[in-house]
Amino acid sequence: MLSAYLNDETSEIVIVGINYSEESKDLCFTDFTVENIYVTSKNGNLKASKVRNKRVRLESRSVSTLIGH
Amino acid sequence: MYVKSILGFLFLIILNSNAQEFKVKLDKSKLYQTIEGFGASDAWRCEFVGKNWPEKKKEKIAELLFSKALDTNGNPKGIGLSLWRFYIGAGTAEQKEESGIKNEWRRVEAFVNKEGIYNWTKQVGQQWFLNKASKYGVNRFLAFSISAPVQWTKNGKGFNGDNKDGEINLKREYFEDYSQFMIEFLNHFKDEGILFDYVSPINEPQWDWERASQEGTPATNDNILKIIDILDRKIQENNLSTKVVVAEAADLRWLYSDFGKPERGNQIDYFFDKKDSFKNLKSTISGHSYFTTWPLDSLISIRKKLNKKLKKHDLEYWQSEFCILDRSDDIGGGYKRDLGINTALYVARVIHADLTLANASSWQWWTAITRADYKDGLIYIDTGNESDLYNQESLKYDGVARESKLLWALGNYSRFVKPGMRRIEISLNEGGVFLNNTRMLCFLPI
Numbered sequence: 001m002l003s004a005y006l007n008d009e010t011s012e013i014v015i016v017g018i019n020y021s022e023e024s025k026d027l028c029f030t031d032f033t034v035e036n037i038y039v040t041s042k043n044g045n046l047k048a049s050k051v052r053n054k055r056v057r058l059e060s061r062s063v064s065t066l067i068g069h
Numbered sequence: 070m071y072v073k074s075i076l077g078f079l080f081l082i083i084l085n086s087n088a089q090e091f092k093v094k095l096d097k098s099k100l101y102q103t104i105e106g107f108g109a110s111d112a113w114r115c116e117f118v119g120k121n122w123p124e125k126k127k128e129k130i131a132e133l134l135f136s137k138a139l140d141t142n143g144n145p146k147g148i149g150l151s152l153w154r155f156y157i158g159a160g161t162a163e164q165k166e167e168s169g170i171k172n173e174w175r176r177v178e179a180f181v182n183k184e185g186i187y188n189w190t191k192q193v194g195q196q197w198f199l200n201k202a203s204k205y206g207v208n209r210f211l212a213f214s215i216s217a218p219v220q221w222t223k224n225g226k227g228f229n230g231d232n233k234d235g236e237i238n239l240k241r242e243y244f245e246d247y248s249q250f251m252i253e254f255l256n257h258f259k260d261e262g263i264l265f266d267y268v269s270p271i272n273e274p275q276w277d278w279e280r281a282s283q284e285g286t287p288a289t290n291d292n293i294l295k296i297i298d299i300l301d302r303k304i305q306e307n308n309l310s311t312k313v314v315v316a317e318a319a320d321l322r323w324l325y326s327d328f329g330k331p332e333r334g335n336q337i338d339y340f341f342d343k344k345d346s347f348k349n350l351k352s353t354i355s356g357h358s359y360f361t362t363w364p365l366d367s368l369i370s371i372r373k374k375l376n377k378k379l380k381k382h383d384l385e386y387w388q389s390e391f392c393i394l395d396r397s398d399d400i401g402g403g404y405k406r407d408l409g410i411n412t413a414l415y416v417a418r419v420i421h422a423d424l425t426l427a428n429a430s431s432w433q434w435w436t437a438i439t440r441a442d443y444k445d446g447l448i449y450i451d452t453g454n455e456s457d458l459y460n461q462e463s464l465k466y467d468g469v470a471r472e473s474k475l476l477w478a479l480g481n482y483s484r485f486v487k488p489g490m491r492r493i494e495i496s497l498n499e500g501g502v503f504l505n506n507t508r509m510l511c512f513l514p515i
Contacts, residue, residue, distance in 0.1 A: 001418060001421045002093065002495050002497060003424055003425050003495060004095055004492065004493050004494070004495035005104060005491065005492050006097055006100075006491050006492075006493045007487070007489070007490050008490075008491065013095065013493070014485045016421070016481055016482055016485075016486065018414065018417045018418060020418065024088040025088055025091060026088045026089065026090040026091065027090075027091055027093050027497070028090055028091065028092050028093065029093050030092070030094070031095055032093070032095055038145065038481065038484070038485070040410075040413065040480070042409065042410045044144075045144070045472065045474070045476075045480075046144060046148075046477050046480050046484065047144055048142065048143040048144045048145070050143070057088055062410075063413065063414065063417045063478045063481045064481070065481045065484070067485060
């Protein structure tokens, strides 16, 4: 489950992804580069990681916020 | 041994790279609602915690709820709520046992007494959190009332008792006083430097509130309209910028259908056929997502019906209260707290459905702090003593505050999806077909 939000002033896009399943899922973007990821799962609470990539992995049983342009 | 290790390592690589892959497409030209904020309320437990708990512990709770700062590793210190709901009490705390409400944690003070004298030192614990929210830069404040002060109710209580006519538990001659009470509240806090953007005068009017378990009153649409009318005039006279928000429906189906209670249902048509009559009524209807989140086809179909009705009136929508009351196969019911990921994921899916199917522009959780063994809080307090975990008396003064995964999952939205952002189209490709929001919900794995 994915939803996306645009900041008109900065062109920043925030995507919230929910992976309800027991398996991780890979997302591949063509028009969006992920810069920061914050993951809530059994292993972390909005745990931050920096990336610069058009591909990201949504951990199993997690909610992830992807920020980028 | 060496060969075994290599094989194990290769197996892990294969397993790790075997995740299902989805192509994702964004469409910035397809714009939906403008986000107005993510919030929670101070109902009940913020009072004793804010009033009596050690400073360091309540500061930590405030940080978890309101902070937008990062720790040294770049992880958020809090969930940066953008909306805070202040519960205006009806005076059941002053009534004590006479209130009929046995649980002291569910009684609430009132700012006005039966002589009509105001005392702004009441609800001091809730005021502590309100001030903290303001200092942390929370964007918007909403004041809500769920019963008129007890001296003005028909039965002298904060709950409705046996009366089943669906009418508001407020004597006819006190509609003006009840509205003035809310205006006094708004003016006082404006003078104190906290501007309440919104006031919500009635909560879940479809229930009869017969049990003495908390404050609450039913109200017909006609009752609510009368209060809106008085508030609208008084807001104007007092030069306030506060907007009235209705209707905090107990179930979304009362927003778009009569759902068995014609005097208290069809609230979108009822209130927003008349919206041009009011200067200070926000062009938004609010409702609660309770009892509409399981099974999944109900989660989807109810929100689609709501959205259809909202479009007809060109109306914004707020999901203004939710915790776990429904029973579901995924997490059971509300009883037994769950600090783990299961409830967090369940609620995240509800948020997703409310935002993407009903186009909610604001999403608000019920109560920020709970001391109950129930799935109704973001932060859970207990004594730390396994043999007496929920001792009501000792918890008034101190205890252990525990973060839930639900707190942080709400933070996945509240910390980053800020007021003013616009929701845009996103779809993912599964088997050569791009799935829209409904299909993504049906297609559970992601």
